[in-house]
Amino acid sequence: MPALKVPKRKAEPVKRKLKRLGVYDGKRRPKREGEFILLPVVDDPAVRELGYEVLPVELPLRPERQIYKNLESVLAERLSEEELKHLRRYDVVGDIAVIQIPPELEHRVDDIVWGLRKVHPFIRVVAQKGFHEGTFRIRDYSIIWGEKRLETVHRENGVEIKVDLSKAFFNPRMKGERYRLAQLVRDGEKILVPFAGVLPYALVIARYRKVKITAVELNREAYELGLENIELNRKRLKGEIEFIHGDAFEVLPELPSYDRVISPTPRGVDALVLTLSKAERWFHYYDFVHEAGIGDFKERIIEECSRQEKECNVRVKKVSDFKPHVFKVCADVRIR
Numbered sequence: 001m002p003a004l005k006v007p008k009r010k011a012e013p014v015k016r017k018l019k020r021l022g023v024y025d026g027k028r029r030p031k032r033e034g035e036f037i038l039l040p041v042v043d044d045p046a047v048r049e050l051g052y053e054v055l056p057v058e059l060p061l062r063p064e065r066q067i068y069k070n071l072e073s074v075l076a077e078r079l080s081e082e083e084l085k086h087l088r089r090y091d092v093v094g095d096i097a098v099i100q101i102p103p104e105l106e107h108r109v110d111d112i113v114w115g116l117r118k119v120h121p122f123i124r125v126v127a128q129k130g131f132h133e134g135t136f137r138i139r140d141y142s143i144i145w146g147e148k149r150l151e152t153v154h155r156e157n158g159v160e161i162k163v164d165l166s167k168a169f170f171n172p173r174m175k176g177e178r179y180r181l182a183q184l185v186r187d188g189e190k191i192l193v194p195f196a197g198v199l200p201y202a203l204v205i206a207r208y209r210k211v212k213i214t215a216v217e218l219n220r221e222a223y224e225l226g227l228e229n230i231e232l233n234r235k236r237l238k239g240e241i242e243f244i245h246g247d248a249f250e251v252l253p254e255l256p257s258y259d260r261v262i263s264p265t266p267r268g269v270d271a272l273v274l275t276l277s278k279a280e281r282w283f284h285y286y287d288f289v290h291e292a293g294i295g296d297f298k299e300r301i302i303e304e305c306s307r308q309e310k311e312c313n314v315r316v317k318k319v320s321d322f323k324p325h326v327f328k329v330c331a332d333v334r335i336r
């Protein structure tokens with residue numbers, strides 16, 4: 001994704017200007033290069049009009065832990081060191097903060113809400129999260145402060161995503177992953193996204209690339225939110241999205257094959273054979289794997305490629321921690 005090459009002494013005023021124009025990409029860190037600073041920017045014509053060189057550079061993403069540390073330091077005023085150790089990571093989805101409160105901190109709920117509101121003054125709801133359940137991977141939430149709703153509009157990667165956490169799966173921590181995939185995609189591709197949810201992957205890719213995406217989702221409420229999201233972002237999207245409501249295992253066999261298939265597979269579902277069969281050039285398959293099983297996971301994909309008479313290069317990337325020693329991983333497959 002692009003970066004603006006700016007002389008060091010001009011970096012601060014230019015950064016302020018980029019922020020004013022809404023084209024500064026705060027998700028990545030700037031980088032020093034000799035007498036210059038590379039400032040992360042979004043792909044927007046306004047950037048080119050500033051008179052500085054625009055370079056395609058991979059700048060590192062800011063770790064989410066930075067945000068977490070803020071809450072920790074705010075709460076240090078009220079919680080003991082021992083209590084702070086029990087504080088879990090949290091997410092902000094639109095104007096909803098979502099946190100897990102372990103039994104050791106149940107008596108500190110009011111302080112945690114106070115801390116979250118201090119760090120994120122715009123939040124209107126604080127919800128405590130349970131686990132993902134069932135085929136639709138919906139979490140069980142209870143609202144512990146604020147308005148009684150779990151519906152909101154979340155902004156990430158230049159798109160607006162309407163979500164209702166009580167009706168459909170959504171994971172804001174995958175924003176870096178969606179951004180990574182959008183960088184890999186090239187204009188003109190035909191892309192299939194089964195298990196599409198409220199369309200976060202499709203929207204982010206279509207925001208930046210002139211592509212044709214076919215997405216499939218079984219949960220009717222996620223599907224309807226996804227349709228709303230296409231409308232909500234209509235003016236921002238370079239690409240087109242066709243959204244199909246149905247069971248991927250019934251719908252995909254009826255579809256043609258695609259340049260790229262992205263499978264954000266629900267946990268516990270094995271869709272490798274089906275989704276790989278629809279990929280012609282690139283394939284991204286997500287799964288949850290114990291670290292000791294990553295080699296076997298890769299091997300299984302290589303075997304399935306040869307069974308389907310596809311010559312493949314497979315790289316497996318850890319995307320996020322799921323539980324101790326178990327990772328959400330993505331197999332990036334190049335098919336020749």
Ligand SMILES: C[S@@+](CC[C@H](N)C(=O)[O-])C[C@H]1O[C@@H](n2cnc3c(N)ncnc32)[C@H](O)[C@@H]1O
Pocket residue numbers: 135136137168169170171174194195196197198199200201216217218219222246247248249264265266267
């Ligand atoms: C892990 S979630 C990913 C959702 C979305 N891609 C995202 O990242 O937010 C998996 C999604 O697959 C959907 N799903 C589960 N089984 C399905 C099936 N057989 N066919 C189509 N979608 C399905 C669920 O409803 C859920 O929205």
